[in-house]
Amino acid sequence: MSTLPPCPKCQSTYTYQDGAMLVCPECAHEWSPDSVEAAEVARVWKDAHGNVLQDGDSVTLVKDLKVKGSSTVIKVGTKVKNIRLIEGDHDIDCKIDGFGPMQLKSEFIKKA
Numbered sequence: 001m002s003t004l005p006p007c008p009k010c011q012s013t014y015t016y017q018d019g020a021m022l023v024c025p026e027c028a029h030e031w032s033p034d035s036v037e038a039a040e041v042a043r044v045w046k047d048a049h050g051n052v053l054q055d056g057d058s059v060t061l062v063k064d065l066k067v068k069g070s071s072t073v074i075k076v077g078t079k080v081k082n083i084r085l086i087e088g089d090h091d092i093d094c095k096i097d098g099f100g101p102m103q104l105k106s107e108f109i110k111k112a
């Protein structure tokens with residue numbers, strides 16, 4: 001048996017399943033477990049310190065980064081303006097002054 005999630009309205013843990021719905025006996029709230037799950041898997045981008053990132057944020061690098069296919073290194077502390085969040089291994093799309101378009105990993109940046 002899997003544990004049912006607490007009631008999203010009153011946090012009661014006495015929820016039970018009724019067909020496809022979950023029901024809270026304390027406040028009579030009914031909800032679909034599918035919608036709760038969908039909300040939980042929504043992708044959130046976080047920087048090296050766990051701050052949530054958004055499109056258009058300005059960030060700085062927390063680590064020297066080698067540019068793929070060259071000997072150029074973008075130094076720690078470099079400011080990056082107007083980032084765009086994308087799906088993938090490198091999850092930040094941006095343009096760095098003097099370097100051009102670049103894709104970064106969110107774990108190597110922090111919100112400015």
Ligand SMILES: [Zn+2]
Nearest residue numbers: 007010024027
């Ligand atoms: Zn409830």
